[in-house]
Amino acid sequence: MGASDHLFAWLRSALGHIDPRTDRPQGFVRFGVAAYVALVVALGLIYFAKAVDRLGGEASRNVAAKYDDREFGGGNSLGVDKEALTEARARIPEHAAYRLLVGHDAADLLNYVRYFLMPRRPDPDATWVLCYRCDGAVLGNGIHVVWANDAGITLGRLSG
Amino acid sequence: MSVRSLLGLAIGNLVVLGVGCCLLWGARGLRSWAELARLSGLAYLIGVATLGVVLSVELVAGVPFGVATIMVPCLVVALAGLVLGRLLGRPRPRLHGGDPRGIGFVAASYGALLVVYVEALFRASRLAPLSNYDGWAFWVPKAEAIYFLGGLDEQFFGQLPNPTYPPLVPALEAAAFHAMGSADVVTLHVQFWCFLTGFVAAVGGLLAPRVHAALLWPVLLFVLVAPRVVARSLEPQADFLLDYFFVLAALLVGLWLLDRRAWQLGVASLFLGGAMVTKREGALLAVCVMVAALVASWRTRRFAWPRIVLAGGCALALAAPWRIWFSSRGLTGEFPTSGFLGLFEHLDRPWPALQSVAKTMLDYELWLLVLPLAGLAIALALVSGARLLPVYATLVYGLSVAGFVWVLWSFTEIPLPFAQDEGVNPIVRLCGSLVLLSAGLVPLLLDAAWRGGDRGDRQG
Numbered sequence: 001m002g003a004s005d006h007l008f009a010w011l012r013s014a015l016g017h018i019d020p021r022t023d024r025p026q027g028f029v030r031f032g033v034a035a036y037v038a039l040v041v042a043l044g045l046i047y048f049a050k051a052v053d054r055l056g057g058e059a060s061r062n063v064a065a066k067y068d069d070r071e072f073g074g075g076n077s078l079g080v081d082k083e084a085l086t087e088a089r090a091r092i093p094e095h096a097a098y099r100l101l102v103g104h105d106a107a108d109l110l111n112y113v114r115y116f117l118m119p120r121r122p123d124p125d126a127t128w129v130l131c132y133r134c135d136g137a138v139l140g141n142g143i144h145v146v147w148a149n150d151a152g153i154t155l156g157r158l159s160g
Numbered sequence: 161m162s163v164r165s166l167l168g169l170a171i172g173n174l175v176v177l178g179v180g181c182c183l184l185w186g187a188r189g190l191r192s193w194a195e196l197a198r199l200s201g202l203a204y205l206i207g208v209a210t211l212g213v214v215l216s217v218e219l220v221a222g223v224p225f226g227v228a229t230i231m232v233p234c235l236v237v238a239l240a241g242l243v244l245g246r247l248l249g250r251p252r253p254r255l256h257g258g259d260p261r262g263i264g265f266v267a268a269s270y271g272a273l274l275v276v277y278v279e280a281l282f283r284a285s286r287l288a289p290l291s292n293y294d295g296w297a298f299w300v301p302k303a304e305a306i307y308f309l310g311g312l313d314e315q316f317f318g319q320l321p322n323p324t325y326p327p328l329v330p331a332l333e334a335a336a337f338h339a340m341g342s343a344d345v346v347t348l349h350v351q352f353w354c355f356l357t358g359f360v361a362a363v364g365g366l367l368a369p370r371v372h373a374a375l376l377w378p379v380l381l382f383v384l385v386a387p388r389v390v391a392r393s394l395e396p397q398a399d400f401l402l403d404y405f406f407v408l409a410a411l412l413v414g415l416w417l418l419d420r421r422a423w424q425l426g427v428a429s430l431f432l433g434g435a436m437v438t439k440r441e442g443a444l445l446a447v448c449v450m451v452a453a454l455v456a457s458w459r460t461r462r463f464a465w466p467r468i469v470l471a472g473g474c475a476l477a478l479a480a481p482w483r484i485w486f487s488s489r490g491l492t493g494e495f496p497t498s499g500f501l502g503l504f505e506h507l508d509r510p511w512p513a514l515q516s517v518a519k520t521m522l523d524y525e526l527w528l529l530v531l532p533l534a535g536l537a538i539a540l541a542l543v544s545g546a547r548l549l550p551v552y553a554t555l556v557y558g559l560s561v562a563g564f565v566w567v568l569w570s571f572t573e574i575p576l577p578f579a580q581d582e583g584v585n586p587i588v589r590l591c592g593s594l595v596l597l598s599a600g601l602v603p604l605l606l607d608a609a610w611r612g613g614d615r616g617d618r619q620g
Binding site for chain 2: 025026028029030032033036037039040041043044047048050051052054055056058059062063065069070071072073074075076077108111112114115116118119121122
C-alpha cells in the first residue's frame with residue numbers, strides 16, 4: 001500500500017465520521033460540528049491576520065509617540081494645557097494639597113487633573129490654587145501668582 | 161516605561177504564579193511538572209484572585225499598604241497551599257509523566273498562532289499611553305491613591321466617580337506599582353497583558369486533555385481575535401479581569417457537574433469571590449453561575465446542592481468585607497436608583513432593554529459571530545444527546561442575558577434604546593463576559609456534540 005493509498009484511506013475514514021447520511025442523528029451532528037469548526041477556522045484566521053496587523057500598527061504608533069503624548073494619554077483627547085499641568089506638577093510639592101478651580105461643565109477636566117497631579121490631593125481648603133480657565137474674580141487679591149499663561153490658567157498660593 | 165519597571169513586573173507576576181502553584185498543588189495535586197506547566201495559567205489566575213481578595217481585605221481592615229503587606233500574605237497563602245497539600249497527602253510532582261502523546265499538529269500550529277497573537281499584544285501594550293476614560297478617571301487614580309497614600313483614603317475615594325466599585329483591581333495595580341518601583345501607568349498595561357495571557361493559558365490548559373485540539377484551539381483563537389477583545393483587553397480597568405474570573409468559575413463549575421471533583425468547585429468559588437470583589441456586576445454573574453449549576457444538577461440535588469450552596473456562600477463571604485466597608489461609610493450608587501421593586505413602575509423599559517442587549521450581543525463589528533455560534537454549539541450538543549452541559553450552558557447564557565436586561569431596566573437613568581459609544585457603553589462590557597465565556601464552554605459543547613453525550617472525568 002503506497003503513501004497515497006494510506007492518505008486516501010485516512011481521509012475516507014475521517015469523512016465517514018461526518019457523513020450526515022449515516023448513523024442519524026450522530027452523523028448529522030458531526031457534520032454540523034465539522035462545518036462549525038471550518039467556519040471558525042476560516043473566520044479566526046482572517047481576523048487573526050487583521051488583529052496582528054492592527055496591533056502592529058498600534059505598537060508602531062506607541063513607539064513613535066513623543067514622551068509627552070504618552071505621558072498625557074487621555075489628556076491629549078481632552079485638549080488639556082500640557083504646559084500648565086506640567087508646571088503645576090513641578091511646582092506643587094508631592095505631598096501638598098491643591099484647590100482646583102475650573103469653568104462650567106468641566107467634570108472630565110476635574111477628573112483628569114486629579115489623576116495627573118497625583119499624589120497631590122485636591123482639597124477645597126488648600127493654599128495652592130490651580131485656576132484652569134476659571135472666573136478670575138474668585139481668586140481675589142490674596143493670591144501670590146506662581147505661574148500663569150495667556151490661556152487663562154493661573155497657578156498660585158493663597159497667603160496665610 | 162523603563163526596563164526596571166518591566167523587570168519588577170515580571171518578578172511580581174512570578175511571585176503570584178508561585179503562590180498560585182502552591183495553592184493548586186494543595187487543592188488539586190499535580191502529578192508531574194509537565195502537568196504543572198499545562199495548568200500554569202490556571203495557577204497564575206488562582207494566585208491573582210487570591211492575592212486580589214487578600215489585598216482587598218487588608219485595605220478594608222486598614223492595614224497600611226506596602227511591600228511587606230503584599231509579600232507577607234503571599235508567603236502565608238503559599239505556605240497554606242503547601243500545608244493543605246501535605247494534609248491531603250498530595251504526592252510531589254514527578255519529573256517525568258507528561259502526556260506520552262505529546263502535542264499534535266493542530267495544537268502546535270494554533271499554539272504558534274497564539275504566541276504570535278500575544279506577542280503582538282505585548283508590543284502594543286508595552287508603550288501604550290493611558291487613554292481609556294474610566295482608566296484615568298477612577299481606576300488608576302484609586303490605585304495611585306492606595307500606592308501613594310498607603311490605603312483606602314475615604315475622602316479621596318468619595319470624590320472619585322463610582323466610589324463603591326470594589327478595590328481588587330486598584331489593589332493589584334498598586335501592587336504592580338510597588339513591583340515596578342513607581343506609578344508607571346504606561347508599563348501598567350503589561351500587567352493586563354499578563355492577565356490575558358494567563359487566561360488563555362488557563363482555558364487551554366484546563367481543556368487540552370478533555371477536548372480534541374481541533375475543537376479547542378480554533379474556538380479559543382476565534383474569541384481572542386474578536387475586534388473588541390483586541391482593542392480593549394489591555395486597558396487598565398476591571399472589565400476583562402472580571403470576565404476572566406467569571407469564565408474560569410463557570411468553566412470549573414461546568415467541569416464539576418461532569419467530574420464531581422472537589423477542587424473544581426473550590427477553585428470556582430475562589431474565582432466567583434474574586435469576580436464579586438472586582439466589579440459589582442460580578443455578583444450578578446456569580447448568581448447566574450450558581451443558579452445554573454443548581455438547576456442543571458437537579459437529578460443529583462441531594463449530593464450537589466449543599467456543595468454548590470457552600471461554594472456560593474464562600475464566594476459571598478470573600479466579597480462581604482468591601483460591602484461592609486462602603487456601606488458603613490455612606491458611599492452609594494451600588495444599587496438601582498428605582499430600588500429593587502421600583503422597576504415595575506417602568507414597564508416601558510424591558511422591551512427596549514432586551515433589544516439593546518440583543519443588538520449588542522449580535523454586533524459583528526464587536527464580537528464577530530461568537531455568540532450566535534455559541535447558541536449553535538448548544539443546539540448541536542442537545543441534538544447529539546448530551547444534556548448536562550447544554551442545559552448548564554443555556555442557563556448561564558440565558559440568566560446572564562436576563563440579568564443584563566434587568567440592569568438596563570432598573571437603572572432608569574440609562575436612556576433606552578441604548579446607543580452609547582462602545583468605548584464607554586456598559587452593555588458592551590457586560591456582553592463581553594458572555595463572549596469570553598464561549599472560549600471555555602463552546603469547546604466542551606462541541607466535544608459533547610461530537611462524542612454524542614456528556615462525558616466526565618478526563619483529567620482536567
